[in-house]
Amino acid sequence: MPSIISVQNLRKTYGKTIAVNDISFEVEEGEIFGLLGPNGAGKTTTVECMQALRQPDSGDIRVLGLDPRTEAQALRRRIGSQLQESALPDRIKVWEALDMFASVAPEALDYHVLMDQWGIAEKRKASFSSLSGGQRQRLFIALALVNNPEVVFLDEMTTGLDPAARRVAWDLIRAIRDSGTTVVLVTHFMDEAENLCDRVAIVDRGSIVAADSPQGLIARHTSDVRVIFTTDKGDLDWLEKVPGVTRVTRTGPRVEVEGSGPVLALTAAALVEHGIIPADLRVEQPSLEDVFLKLTGHAAVD
């Protein structure tokens, strides 16, 4: 797959604050690419530079072969933007906003379909100021898509959506990817990045600390699975001798066995052998959150 976006050595400062230190990455055509990181990591600044909304201090950006610094208008016509901080006039109606934003592109989508897909058709005649946070968010995503963009930038798109609406949004974004649109997603939600993104770049303090598919990141940066159960039996030292087990932690009746390889099966067998048959034996696979904690040393939401 050819790369459709290339960012090389991007740097942006606000006064003495370094928002983006030195970021480079490529996005391939037709993928969902995620920038994952805590608030203030520089994700939004990065995508705003890519959308020609901010001037980088240095570095080179190409989106669809265009330079945002010199070909801003041509670029904006071919991309879709859902911005973190923006608004519409209070008294504009939902359909009016979509109709107006569709007018910038000759090959715009039918906004009635978008209203149905994003669940705002019932609100078509409602004014922007009367919409709930989630409805506004869905309208903004629809506005980002209405000009039928080749690349769409979604900055914290599920903020304000309830869990059911988030799932629907993920499905719709996958469908957009499957129809050929490249998606650049900014998020601080681990589950969103893990579920939705084909590739993820973990951004921390203005730099990318790792980039790969979510599965690749998990495989490379974590190794241990955790087997968890509860028991009131006293002596469990023999557990540490089970092949593959690296650590056993006990908190009251709760036991956590960490290890790699087929540690679940071997632990289970050893437990049965010792007459312990816990009803709540379960395994926790490492997630993107574990990768994130390991690479950055802190949690995403701080």
Next chain:
Amino acid sequence: MRTLLKLTWVEIKLFIREPITVIFTLALPLIFLFVMGGVFGNEPSQGDIIIYRGVGPMDYYMPSYYGLVMMAIGTVALPVHLAGYRERGVLRRFRASSFSVWSVLGSQTMVSFAIAVTGSILITIMGIAVYHPHLPVYPVQLAAAFVLGAVCFICFGFFLGAVLPSTRSAQGVGLILFFIMMILGGAGPPPEVMSGGMQFIGEITPLHWVIYMLQNPWLGFEWHTNASLITAGITVVSAGLAARFFRWE
């Protein structure tokens, strides 16, 4: 072009849905018309002191209130609208979707001009129906003066909207300018009864010159070349400053 027309149509609807702006730009000048007409009628002044340029008060005020509508747009309605759009992120949203500065300002120009025309038609109908003033003597010159005056205050509004950072500051500065211009610029008491200092302040307001430019063809006086040149100058300077200081966010 399609975006410009869509945006203009939406902005017209938004204007109609905003009662405060409608009252301020369209109803307030009518209220002044009836108050001043009720107090002074339309009899020209008698005696030694000539006021209202020697014509009937309502003959004087009809073209003045055309200027008042334009001035209300340029000092308050337009700057507050633009500063609010910038403050709330509406301009940012427009820009990200490749709306050009020309479609944003072009739509505001067309809507503002439409408001000025509507307000002036209301003043004309009400004024003629109630006070029977003189009709315009040179209507073509009046139309030219109207277009130049309206464009002048629209550019002035763009300038204020570009330099004032927030809705609050635009409301504050705009209302102060509005009242100074209205009272001293020729839409309030007759300039002849004001002190020298008040007259001087009046003469440095754009409204003073726009009103002269509108009054002369209405009343049958000679085209006021100085007033039209000064108005054109204010237009050019305002437009230049607006272009220089315009910010999307």
